[in-house]
Amino acid sequence: AQSVTQLGSHVSVSEGALVLLRCNYSSSVPPYLFWYVQYPNQGLQLLLKYTSAATLVKGINGFEAEFKKSETSFHLTKPSAHMSDAAEYFCAVSDGGAQKLVFGQGTRLTINP
Amino acid sequence: NAGVTQTPKFQVLKTGQSMTLQCAQDMNHNSMYWYRQDPGMGLRLIYYSASEGTTDKGEVPNGYNVSRLNKREFSLRLESAAPSQTSVYFCASRAGESEWRELFFGEGSRLTVL
Numbered sequence: 001a002q003s004v005t006q007l008g009s010h011v012s013v014s015e016g017a018l019v020l021l022r023c024n025y026s027s028s029v030p031p032y033l034f035w036y037v038q039y040p041n042q043g044l045q046l047l048l049k050y051t052s053a054a055t056l057v058k059g060i061n062g063f064e065a066e067f068k069k070s071e072t073s074f075h076l077t078k079p080s081a082h083m084s085d086a087a088e089y090f091c092a093v094s095d096g097g098a099q100k101l102v103f104g105q106g107t108r109l110t111i112n113p
Numbered sequence: 114n115a116g117v118t119q120t121p122k123f124q125v126l127k128t129g130q131s132m133t134l135q136c137a138q139d140m141n142h143n144s145m146y147w148y149r150q151d152p153g154m155g156l157r158l159i160y161y162s163a164s165e166g167t168t169d170k171g172e173v174p175n176g177y178n179v180s181r182l183n184k185r186e187f188s189l190r191l192e193s194a195a196p197s198q199t200s201v202y203f204c205a206s207r208a209g210e211s212e213w214r215e216l217f218f219g220e221g222s223r224l225t226v227l
Contacts, residue, residue, distance in 0.1 A: 003141075009153060014120070032213045041202055043218030051213045090155060094213070101216065103155035 002027050002093045006104035009099040014112045019063075021107050023091030026072065032094040033074045035065055035100070039074070039087045047089070050074060086111045115139055117139045119219035120202050126194045134189040134222050136204030144207040145187035146171075146216065148177060149200040157202065162187055194226045 007022040025031060032051055036044040048059025055067045061084075065076045074091060091104040117138045126132055140144065145163045148156040158171030162165075162181040176198060177188045191198055201223050205216040 003177050004155075034215070036216075041220070043205075043220045044216070045218065049213065049215060066187040101158070103157075105155045 002031065002102050004091050004093050004102055004104035005109050006089075007093050008107055010108045010110070012110040012112060013081050015083055016080050019076070019081045019085065019109065021074065021089050021091075022074040022107065023065075023074045023076065023090075023104060024072055025074060026095045027093060033065075033067065034092040035059065035063070035074075035076050036090045036092060036095075036103075037087050037089065038106075044090060047076070081109075081111050083111050083113070086108060115144050117206055117217055117219035119202075121222060122168070122220065123183045123223050124225070126191075126224065128195060130194050131190065131192050132194065132224075133191075134152070134202055134204070135186070135225075136188065136208040136219060137186045138204075139142060139185065140206060140208070140217065141184070142206035142208050142217070143184070145181065146205040146207070146208065147187070147189045148205065149173065150202045150203060151200050152200055157160075159189065159202075191224075194224075196226045198224065200224060 003026045005024045034049045035047040037047050038044045048057045050057050050067045058064045063078045088106045088108045090106050120135045147159040148160040150156050159174050160179040162168045165184045180188045201221045203221050204219045207214050
């Protein structure tokens with residue numbers, strides 16, 4: 001079965017600094033990978049997804065992620081953090097089939113002024 | 114366009130009480146899902162409905178039942194609530210079963226069982 005590991009349940013960066021949120025997955029076949037963001041008291045919304053078209057995926061709000069098969073990673077980055085980026089971020093992998101979207105445990109991103 | 118709407122947003126129950134969480138989507142999506150979110154555990158799938166008239170168990174179905182009332186609505190019922198069911202519940206929908214399609218989420222229903 002697929003699994004997702006997000007390294008670091010809480011990441012804190014200064015405004016303007018690089019954001020790096022780590023995600024590693026286990027998969028025996030090329031997966032579909034997703035990053036979702038959850039702002040306080042809201043549902044999750046899609047940031048970006050990897051569907052094998054390109055290894056570097058650009059998403060909303062200046063975020064991007066790179067699929068590295070050799071490292072089984074799909075880390076999320078943003079060059080310059082903004083206060084509005086404070087949220088919880090979830091990495092997810094599709095395990096095959098409609099029901100099997102497996103989520104990581106989430107990383108809470110805090111932005112310091 | 115409201116997207117996915119969940120009611121109620123907050124609920125407090127006593128152990129043994131029953132309740133139903135309602136979910137409706139206006140995007141004409143075929144597939145609908147119920148997840149629960151607990152601290153440090155991400156989202157876990159409770160039940161899903163790939164299409165109108167079908168429902169299937171997810172990762173954590175015990176203590177829950179669901180009804181796909183029509184294409185728009187998918188309800189989650191707790192017959193006899195337990196403290197372990199204290200959680201935030203999210204309904205989601207997707208246009209089809211294809212793995213690459215994104216999920217659209219409601220804003221969540223926060224349930225506390227005393």
